[in-house]
Amino acid sequence: MWLCPLCCNTLSKINNSWSCSKRHSFDVAKSGYVNLLPVQYKHSLEPGDNKQMVRARRNFHDTAGYKPLMQKLSEMIGKYISSLNLTEFNLFEAGCGEGSYLATVTDSLNDEDIRVNSSGIDIAKPAIELAAKTYKKCEFAVGSNFRLPLPTGSQHVVLQVFAPGNMKEYARVLAPRGIVLTVEPGKQHLWELKERIYKTPKQHQPQLHQVSEFDVVTAEHLSFKMELSDTVRQQGLLNMTPYVWKLSDEKRAKLSDILDSVTVDFTITMWTLLPNPKKDTQYAQ
Numbered sequence: 001m002w003l004c005p006l007c008c009n010t011l012s013k014i015n016n017s018w019s020c021s022k023r024h025s026f027d028v029a030k031s032g033y034v035n036l037l038p039v040q041y042k043h044s045l046e047p048g049d050n051k052q053m054v055r056a057r058r059n060f061h062d063t064a065g066y067k068p069l070m071q072k073l074s075e076m077i078g079k080y081i082s083s084l085n086l087t088e089f090n091l092f093e094a095g096c097g098e099g100s101y102l103a104t105v106t107d108s109l110n111d112e113d114i115r116v117n118s119s120g121i122d123i124a125k126p127a128i129e130l131a132a133k134t135y136k137k138c139e140f141a142v143g144s145n146f147r148l149p150l151p152t153g154s155q156h157v158v159l160q161v162f163a164p165g166n167m168k169e170y171a172r173v174l175a176p177r178g179i180v181l182t183v184e185p186g187k188q189h190l191w192e193l194k195e196r197i198y199k200t201p202k203q204h205q206p207q208l209h210q211v212s213e214f215d216v217v218t219a220e221h222l223s224f225k226m227e228l229s230d231t232v233r234q235q236g237l238l239n240m241t242p243y244v245w246k247l248s249d250e251k252r253a254k255l256s257d258i259l260d261s262v263t264v265d266f267t268i269t270m271w272t273l274l275p276n277p278k279k280d281t282q283y284a285q
Contacts, residue, residue, distance in 0.1 A: 001119060002141060003149045005036045010151060033132035033140040036149040037123065048124025053240055054098050058130060060236030061100035065226055069266055070101060072222055073181060074108035076270060077157055080179055081114060088115040089156040092173070094145045095163025096120030099131030102138055102159070110137075121149065148173055157181065171213040171273060179217065179272050186223060186265030190241065193262055196255055197243060206267045217270040226264050234259065 002011040004020040011018040011026070018034050019025040026034050037047075049057070060066075081089050091109075093102040099120060106118040121143035122128050132140045143149045145165040150173045158170045161183040170180045187203040194201035228234040234256065238244045244252065 001117075001139065001150070001154070002034065002036060003151055005038050005041070005143070005147065005149050011149075029129065029132070031129050031132040032136070033128045033142065035125065035142040036121070037142045037144060041144055041147060046125070048122060049097070049127055050124075051126040054124065054127045054130055056236050056239030057127075058098045058100065058134075058236075059232055060240055061098070063230055063233035063236065065233050065237065066264065067104075068224055069183065069222060069264075069268075070104040071108070072220070072268060073101070073159065073161075073183070074105045076181065076220075076268070077105060077159075078109055078112055078114060080270070081109075081156065084156075084177060086156065088117070090154060090175070091116050091118045091157045091159065092148075092150065092155045093118075093120035093159040093161070094148065094165050094170070095160060096122050096131060096140070097124070097127045097163075099127075099135045099138065099140065101161050103131075103135035105159070106135075106137055119150075121145070145169070167211045167214060167271075170271075174273055177272070179270055180214065182269045182271070184267050184269075186221060186267050188223060188263045189265040191263050191265075193237075193241065193244075193255075193259065196259065197247065204265075211271070213273060214271040215274050217272050219267060219269045221265075221267060223263065223265040225261055227261050228259055237262070 002018055004011050004024050006024045007020060007022050009020040009022060011020050017025050017027045026036060028034050091106065096102050102118055102120045106116055109116045118137065119139040120131065121141045123144055125142050128140050128142045141149060145163060146169065148169045152172050153175050155173045156175050156178045158174060158180045184206055185204045186206065189204055247255065
């Protein structure tokens with residue numbers, strides 16, 4: 001299911017490693033993931049979120065803070081796959097972090113008797129390590145969203161939640177009639193938090209725009225008030241929000257005392273390939 005990041009040939013799993021016909025080999029870590037991000041494709045020594053931010057995200061998701069979003073994604077994917085009359089399909093998450101979205105959607109689809117082969121990558125090794133330790137139904141690899149270690153035309157659904165990505169790569173790996181689901185913050189996302197940090201807070205501007213290979217099937221809006229009376233949820237949210245890290249300890253403590261709820265706001269876009277797009281068979285450059 002993986003491609004060699006060095007030569008683009010298919011990798012096969014033999015014992016405890018993934019190898020290609022050119023004898024490039026990548027060992028499976030004890031926790032179950034494989035590292036497919038060669039050092040020459042890293043832009044820093046340890047790219048992506050650090051262990052503290054990864055743990056904060058897991059702690060937050062364990063409180064089901066974004067459960068309505070995960071339910072919505074499961075519903076949209078399940079409905080679309082049912083329309084294709086597939087008995088089994090491949091689901092891939094680009095920038096999967098510690099795996100909560102992919103695992104929750106997979107479990108939800110399994111509960112509806114939909115068979116799904118789920119896999120995800122992230123550039124952050126600590127995130128993938130935690131994902132692989134916890135969610136054994138899914139395959140995980142360290143990798144880049146801009147050089148997906150996936151065969152051309154292999155995925156029925158590509159999911160991207162709050163992560164940078166490359167739509168040309170998504171076009172390459174999509175199977176016929178496949179879809180991409182992207183999630184980005186809506187205008188009011190975490191507004192109460194921004195009000196308490198910035199003197200002149202600005203609304204997030206969604207980046208929805210036409211992409212040459214894709215057409216928009218639907219763009220849906222999901223917004224709700226999230227209670228933060230649960231200390232684990234509140235601290236998880238604060239610790240995984242980049243602009244909170246700029247605060248002093250005093251301001252951070254004050255913020256924790258007064259922030260009892262926050263608006264969460266999402267834009268969910270479903271994309272489908274335009275008819276007869278030109279598909280590259282190699283990584284997008």
